Amino acid sequence: xTQSEERPCRPEPEVSRVGAPFWEAARxxxxxxxxxxxxxxxxxxxxxxxxxxxxxxLDWIEASGKGVIYSYSVxxxxxxxxxxxxxxxxxxxxxxxxxxxMLTNIVDCDPDSIHCDMPVExxxxxVENFDLPLFRPAGNK
Amino acid sequence: MSRLKGDVxxxxxxxxxxxxxxxxxxxxxxVISAVQAIADAGxxxxxxxxxxxxxxxxxxxxxxxxxxxxxVEELGLKGIHNNAQVFSGGASSASILKVAGSLVESGIARxxxxxxxxxxxxxxxxxxxxxxxxxxxxxxxxxxxFGQHYSSIAxxxxxxxKHETGTTDEQITAVQVxxxxxxxxxxxxxxxxxxxxxxxxxxxxxxxxxxxxxSNMLADGGAAFIVTSAERARxxxxxxxxxxxxxxxxxxxxxxxxxxxxxxxxADAAADAFAEAGLSPKDIDIAEIYDSxxxxxxxxxxxxxxxxxxxxxxFFLEGRTWPGGELPTTTNGGMSSQGHTGGGGGxxxxxxxxxxxxxxAGERQVPDxxxxxxxxxxxxxVDAQIEILGNQIS
Numbered sequence: 352x353t354q355s356e357e358r359p360c361r362p363e364p365e366v367s368r369v370g371a372p373f374w375e376a377a378r379x380x381x382x383x384x385x386x387x388x389x390x391x392x393x394x395x396x397x398x399x400x401x402x403x404x405x406x407x408x409l410d411w412i413e414a415s416g417k418g419v420i421y422s423y424s425v426x427x428x429x430x431x432x433x434x435x436x437x438x439x440x441x442x443x444x445x446x447x448x449x450x451x452x453m454l455t456n457i458v459d460c461d462p463d464s465i466h467c468d469m470p471v472e473x474x475x476x477x478v479e480n481f482d483l484p485l486f487r488p489a490g491n492k
Numbered sequence: 493m494s495r496l497k498g499d500v501x502x503x504x505x506x507x508x509x510x511x512x513x514x515x516x517x518x519x520x521x522x523v524i525s526a527v528q529a530i531a532d533a534g535x536x537x538x539x540x541x542x543x544x545x546x547x548x549x550x551x552x553x554x555x556x557x558x559x560x561x562x563x564v565e566e567l568g569l570k571g572i573h574n575n576a577q578v579f580s581g582g583a584s585s586a587s588i589l590k591v592a593g594s595l596v597e598s599g600i601a602r603x604x605x606x607x608x609x610x611x612x613x614x615x616x617x618x619x620x621x622x623x624x625x626x627x628x629x630x631x632x633x634x635x636x637x638f639g640q641h642y643s644s645i646a647x648x649x650x651x652x653x654k655h656e657t658g659t660t661d662e663q664i665t666a667v668q669v670x671x672x673x674x675x676x677x678x679x680x681x682x683x684x685x686x687x688x689x690x691x692x693x694x695x696x697x698x699x700x701x702x703x704x705x706x707s708n709m710l711a712d713g714g715a716a717f718i719v720t721s722a723e724r725a726r727x728x729x730x731x732x733x734x735x736x737x738x739x740x741x742x743x744x745x746x747x748x749x750x751x752x753x754x755x756x757x758x759a760d761a762a763a764d765a766f767a768e769a770g771l772s773p774k775d776i777d778i779a780e781i782y783d784s785x786x787x788x789x790x791x792x793x794x795x796x797x798x799x800x801x802x803x804x805x806x807f808f809l810e811g812r813t814w815p816g817g818e819l820p821t822t823t824n825g826g827m828s829s830q831g832h833t834g835g836g837g838g839x840x841x842x843x844x845x846x847x848x849x850x851x852x853a854g855e856r857q858v859p860d861x862x863x864x865x866x867x868x869x870x871x872x873x874v875d876a877q878i879e880i881l882g883n884q885i886s
Binding site for chain 2: 362370425428434437444452453466467478
């Protein structure tokens with residue numbers, strides 16, 4: 352995730368009111384998701400109201416940090432400006448055992464070794480002023 | 493059950509060539525295609541009472557002009573009661589037809605001019621186009637920071653689809669070849685030279701397994717059509733095209749929130765549309781399927797019931813969708829060959845369905861076509877929209 356001086360920076364998350372606690376936890380190396388006290392639903396990304404029952408009784412729980420790759424794609428050319436210096440990089444949708452899905456990047460491995468349904472674990476990496484939740488192959492310390 | 497079936501029709505169409513036309517103003521596309529549609533319908537311009545301009549992506553200033561009735565002024569339309577934009581990205585074609593049809597059915601409007609123009613080919617630089625499509629419709633907190641953009645979106649969907657169905661890159665690429673076969677016969681298409689699988693597979697990798705020639709090409713273009721009652725359409729023209737059925741499903745906003753990347757909502761949307769029309773896939777003569785990337789054309793064709801899941805790639809590869817094939821598919825060449833004009837990519841495919849059913853498709857006319865199924869989808873493939881059309885009432 353190096354950044355060339357001449358290139359535009361990676362875009363930072365436009366932090367929402369309800370998303371702010373997520374990014375604060377990420378700064379402390381914790382992956383948290385919302386939990387609805389009313390209907391027991393786990394929720395990601397953070398919502399203003401529970402998308403299942405519309406309750407505002409939303410708590411945060413810490414996720415296990417484990418997941419599996421639902422799908423992935425290795426960006427090799429024609430990336431958005433802020434990502435040109437990062438090519439090749441891996442965009443992936445990861446399914447967490449808590450029942451939610453998130454978009455992320457897969458890091459710390461050869462892109463050719465990645466496959467669908469591969470077990471992965473969260474790792475936080477600082478990009479600009481944020482710690483982004485990225486994933487690497489499980490057990491790959 | 494009956495909603496618009498048999499009561500609403502399209503009486504005329506217009507279209508300017510799609511491609512890179514730096515000398516053409518965006519408004520040229522609107523005005524010229526609208527004038528063509530009005531002439532094609534044989535309608536007096538002042539009997540149009542409602543204008544629906546589709547949203548334009550390349551310039552928010554130009555889009556403001558559309559919102560504030562510039563088309564009405566440019567065309568000197570004196571009988572307009574309302575000008576109201578309808579926009580749902582690539583699915584705008586379906587939304588505009590549903591809205592215009594409902595206005596006519598309810599009696600709020602008599603004759604609706606639906607018009608689109610965009611300038612994505614020459615109105616934006618290449619990198620500006622890439623960057624626009626790294627934001628448009630992509631969640632700015634949860635997806636943009638990870639480098640999501642439309643090539644990676646197509647890559648994610650294609651990767652999972654291949655994993656679940658065993659479909660090969662060659663079979664997926666066959667969609668591009670099929671679309672090009674049709675574009676070779678389409679004077680309004682951007683790319684008309686023959687295309688081979690080898691050529692696509694030799695083009696540079698963008699986001700695995702999507703290569704440059706799997707991608708649509710941003711383009712300038714414009715198209716228009718006139719929606720009116722079935723009765724007035726029959727008075728105006730010998731070639732009315734009837735709206736017979738429609739269906740739609742919205743499944744997500746952010747691609748990462750989609751539960752099934754290999755299906756989306758096409759099956760349910762198509763079931764509704766076919767039920768309303770009283771038809772089934774075997775009755776359909778032409779499938780006008782929204783592409784933008786080959787995987788979406790493949791998934792839609794399968795989920796709509798034209799071919800079994802996992803068999804779509806072979807269906808394209810065997811030429812069964814080509815000119816002369818058993819199911820002529822995306823007969824304008826789609827966004828990969830006719831060009832991608834933003835919300836207009838779907839409008840061009842819808843107008844092509846009207847054109848075929850009117851018998852006005854020239855060299856690529858599908859003989860004796862009676863019924864067409866049309867798909868559209870917007871944003872990060874957030875929805876599946878299906879329209880069933882016919883030149884007779886089913």
